[in-house]
Amino acid sequence: MSFMLKRIYDGFLYKPDKLQIHPLMGISIIFVQFGFLVLNKNWVLALLLTFIIFENVIFKNIRGSLSILWALLPIIVPLGGLTYIFGGWLLVYRVLMRLLVGGLGFSFFFSIVNPSDLTRSLEKLKIPAKIALIPSLALMMIPRIAKDAEDTFTTLKIRGEIKGFFLRWLPKVLAIFIASVIYRSEFLAQSLYFKGFGIQRRTHYRKISFRWVDLFRLFIWSSFIVCFILFDRYDLFYFFI
Amino acid sequence: MLKVKDLTVKYPTQRSYALKSVNFEAQIGEFIVVAGASGSGKSTLAQVLMTLIPNFTKAEISGDVSFNNLSFNEFTRENLVNTLGYVPQYPSDFTTSLLVEEEIVFLLENLAIDSEEILSSLNQVLEELGISKLKRRLIPELSSGELQRVFLASALAFTPPIIILDEPIARIDPKTEVKLVELLRNLADKGHLVIAFEHRLDYIATKADRLIILKKGKIVSDEHPSKNIEMLEEIDPPELSLIDSKNKYKILSLENHIDSKRIISRIKDANTSELFKLENKKPSDTAISLNHVNFRYNNKSNWILKDINLQFRKGESIGLMGINGCGKSTLMKVILGVEKVKEGEVWHKGRRIKNVRKGKKDSIYVPENAKLFLIGPTPVKDLERQLRNEEEVMEIYSKFKMQKLMKRKLYHLSEGERRLFALINSFHFQEDFILLDEPTIALDKKGRTILLELVKTAKNKGNTVILASNDPRIVTSLDRLIVIEKGNICLDGPPREVLYNLEQHTNLIPNQTVRFIQKLEKETGLSLPRILNPKEFNVLLKEAE
Numbered sequence: 001m002s003f004m005l006k007r008i009y010d011g012f013l014y015k016p017d018k019l020q021i022h023p024l025m026g027i028s029i030i031f032v033q034f035g036f037l038v039l040n041k042n043w044v045l046a047l048l049l050t051f052i053i054f055e056n057v058i059f060k061n062i063r064g065s066l067s068i069l070w071a072l073l074p075i076i077v078p079l080g081g082l083t084y085i086f087g088g089w090l091l092v093y094r095v096l097m098r099l100l101v102g103g104l105g106f107s108f109f110f111s112i113v114n115p116s117d118l119t120r121s122l123e124k125l126k127i128p129a130k131i132a133l134i135p136s137l138a139l140m141m142i143p144r145i146a147k148d149a150e151d152t153f154t155t156l157k158i159r160g161e162i163k164g165f166f167l168r169w170l171p172k173v174l175a176i177f178i179a180s181v182i183y184r185s186e187f188l189a190q191s192l193y194f195k196g197f198g199i200q201r202r203t204h205y206r207k208i209s210f211r212w213v214d215l216f217r218l219f220i221w222s223s224f225i226v227c228f229i230l231f232d233r234y235d236l237f238y239f240f241i
Numbered sequence: 242m243l244k245v246k247d248l249t250v251k252y253p254t255q256r257s258y259a260l261k262s263v264n265f266e267a268q269i270g271e272f273i274v275v276a277g278a279s280g281s282g283k284s285t286l287a288q289v290l291m292t293l294i295p296n297f298t299k300a301e302i303s304g305d306v307s308f309n310n311l312s313f314n315e316f317t318r319e320n321l322v323n324t325l326g327y328v329p330q331y332p333s334d335f336t337t338s339l340l341v342e343e344e345i346v347f348l349l350e351n352l353a354i355d356s357e358e359i360l361s362s363l364n365q366v367l368e369e370l371g372i373s374k375l376k377r378r379l380i381p382e383l384s385s386g387e388l389q390r391v392f393l394a395s396a397l398a399f400t401p402p403i404i405i406l407d408e409p410i411a412r413i414d415p416k417t418e419v420k421l422v423e424l425l426r427n428l429a430d431k432g433h434l435v436i437a438f439e440h441r442l443d444y445i446a447t448k449a450d451r452l453i454i455l456k457k458g459k460i461v462s463d464e465h466p467s468k469n470i471e472m473l474e475e476i477d478p479p480e481l482s483l484i485d486s487k488n489k490y491k492i493l494s495l496e497n498h499i500d501s502k503r504i505i506s507r508i509k510d511a512n513t514s515e516l517f518k519l520e521n522k523k524p525s526d527t528a529i530s531l532n533h534v535n536f537r538y539n540n541k542s543n544w545i546l547k548d549i550n551l552q553f554r555k556g557e558s559i560g561l562m563g564i565n566g567c568g569k570s571t572l573m574k575v576i577l578g579v580e581k582v583k584e585g586e587v588w589h590k591g592r593r594i595k596n597v598r599k600g601k602k603d604s605i606y607v608p609e610n611a612k613l614f615l616i617g618p619t620p621v622k623d624l625e626r627q628l629r630n631e632e633e634v635m636e637i638y639s640k641f642k643m644q645k646l647m648k649r650k651l652y653h654l655s656e657g658e659r660r661l662f663a664l665i666n667s668f669h670f671q672e673d674f675i676l677l678d679e680p681t682i683a684l685d686k687k688g689r690t691i692l693l694e695l696v697k698t699a700k701n702k703g704n705t706v707i708l709a710s711n712d713p714r715i716v717t718s719l720d721r722l723i724v725i726e727k728g729n730i731c732l733d734g735p736p737r738e739v740l741y742n743l744e745q746h747t748n749l750i751p752n753q754t755v756r757f758i759q760k761l762e763k764e765t766g767l768s769l770p771r772i773l774n775p776k777e778f779n780v781l782l783k784e785a786e
Contacts, residue, residue, distance in 0.1 A: 009381075010539075013339075013379065013381070016377055063541075114339075114343075115338070115339055116338050116343045116347075143339075144336075144381055147381050151608065151610070152613055155606065155608055156616070158577060158579070158606045159614070159616075159670070160602050160670075161616065172616070176613075180612070183334070184334060186297070187329075187334035187335050190335065191334075191337050192337060193296070193318070194291055195337065195347055195348045195395075196351040197351050198351075199319045199351065200351075200352075200353050203349075203350055203353045203354060203355065203356055204350060205346045205349070205350060205356045205359040205363070206356065
């Protein structure tokens with residue numbers, strides 16, 4: 001468990017030294033990915049995964065994506081096995097592709113989108129600050145919660161509380177973990193209160209602008225959408241194979 | 242003017258009052274320190290001043306708090322934020338951003354301050370606190386001391402008329418302590434009201450205008466520190482105030498209140514040659530050994546620990562010191578096997594430790610966040626998980642006079658009380674190695690005495706105790722002190738040797754008694770014995786008589 005939590009933390013942590021992306025580009029790409037994920041087209045899943053791996057490489061998030069792959073491994077193996085038993089190879093392919101696209105896509109998004117910049121961009125779009133802060137807090141809290149959970153797990157491990165069959169200790173770990181999440185959210189609310197969040201329209205200490213790299217990604221994703229529509233409409237995929 | 246009138250606070254879960262009829266007034270430009278034992282109501286008072294009680298924590302509250310004749314009940318949030326700045330006791334729970342610079346500017350952005358002004362405040366405060374290097378660092382990657390300084394920066398970037406700090410120097414080293422206290426003093430002189438709730442009063446009390454002492458929720462004294470410092474003797478006395486307190490030298494700090502001529506005239510004739518010599522102890526068996534250990538969190542990051550070679554012996558108590566972020570906590574995690582070493586080896590009693598999951602359990606660790614350690618609903622239930630004998634548990638708590646609190650829910654205890662229970666429980670796990678990360682945070686004198694007693698008992702049993710702490714009140718009482726700087730071991734030896742060479746070899750400064758002796762030596766040309774604490778100084782004074 002500690003192994004997974006550590007990797008979730010590594011895989012979902014924002015990396016300020018990496019190539020950055022305009023937050024609105026990042027969030028729209030995540031939505032597009034979700035749109036494609038709900039489609040039941042097998043070739044789209046393969047193409048989507050290739051795209052996301054390509055993006056992770058371009059944006060130098062290889063470490064993050066490898067971390068997520070490791071974290072997913074203990075889920076992939078039993079899930080793959082069960083799906084094979086109940087649904088066969090095609091279902092295994094569909095389930096695992098979705099898992100990988102989701103995991104790697106989010107790792108990419110979390111690693112290169114600055115949570116505070118996301119709030120700033122949404123605020124620029126006239127979205128109320130209280131709503132604009134929500135995705136940013138989610139981006140910030142997920143790696144932090146993973147770290148808290150890992151610390152809790154490690155301390156319990158050293159205390160000798162984690163031994164034997166996992167169902168014996170897991171409820172205990174989860175109870176402590178949930179309590180710590182509730183407390184953290186309580187403290188976060190207090191922090192927003194005494195730091196004056198939401199009392200007036202905020203200023204931004206730096207500007208976020210579109211750069212060439214954002215336009216390049218916009219082009220790639222637009223091409224992907226156009227290709228999909230063309231392929232789907234005229235059955236070009238079958239024509240190529 | 243801040244006015245607190247007949248303030249009474251009672252938590253619904255407790256029978257006694259957290260604060261009872263608290264009255265005080267404070268003027269802009271004052272620097273006030275509030276002291277008191279753990280559970281005396283310090284944090285409650287801080288939270289009432291910040292209006293977190295009753296807005297976030299349920300409590301029956303009566304009386305009034307007002308600023309410039311406007312009651313806090315009538316304050317809008319805008320008023321509140323523009324009037325009060327707050328540095329909480331556990332900053333890690335209160336972060337709102339991932340990057341240091343964004344955490345600092347968050348408040349300024351919320352107050353709609355102009356971007357250029359924000360940037361200049363940001364750079365200025367980073368420089369003042371010496372944390373410019375942290376600007377682009379990620380908050381989860383900071384050490385607790387670094388994070389405390391970041392939070393201070395966020396409160397100081399926008400300097401409201403009143404600044405409230407809950408244990409601002411609990412995690413920082415003595416050198417930063419001096420810098421920070423000077424900064425707070427300057428702020429007060431520039432026209433801010435600074436109220437610090439603190440246990441470590443060695444330096445801060447010397448610079449304060451007033452010392453308010455809380456006892457069981459009541460103010461028992463509110464005067465200039467030179468007038469009421471002796472009242473702290475049973476709670477949190479500043480180090481130097483304990484020097485010959487019977488003769489009332491009233492030594493508060495190195496700079497002021499020192500009657501050094503009288504002291505020198507007394508000690509110069511003392512036969513000091515036999516006093517406080519280094520003891521030659523017989524070395525016991527090696528318990529833990531680290532051979533050429535190098536550690537970093539990933540292949541691209543900098544080395545956190547560099548070529549560490551250490552041997553810890555059975556029955557030894559060791560202190561790890563170093564400026565914030567130097568690698569103390571990481572070294573502890575490496576010793577425990579929580580962090581896998583990249584190069585080198587860690588051995589426990591002749592068995593190589595690769596990973597805590599694979600190792601046989603032989604250590605116990607209390608992290609800095611004591612909340613993580615205790616898992617029972619109450620301290621007594623937590624210890625019963627380990628000992629399974631109610632009578633034995635009762636006996637342990639009675640010995641430390643903690644019976645009154647032992648059945649209280651963990652989340653209803655104060656931070657100091659919770660930490661003390663975590664420490665007591667950890668020493669009864671019957672493990673060979675006991676590792677404690679910043680164990681003195683929020684502890685009062687009683688807590689520290691209990692901790693030293695626990696360490697002594699564990700040592701007598703042959704256990705090895707390792708503490709990561711910069712708190713001079715504890716490290717001077719240990720067998721050995723290791724100073725880490727930028728991942729290297731700079732000094733390693735008995736505290737008497739290490740502390741007297743500290744300034745020469747590291748960026749740290751020693752505790753006040755050592756600095757005091759060094760100052761006396763410089764002034765008089767005398768060669769004085771290497772005294773570590775006021776207790777030893779009093780032995781010297783007695784010898785002189």
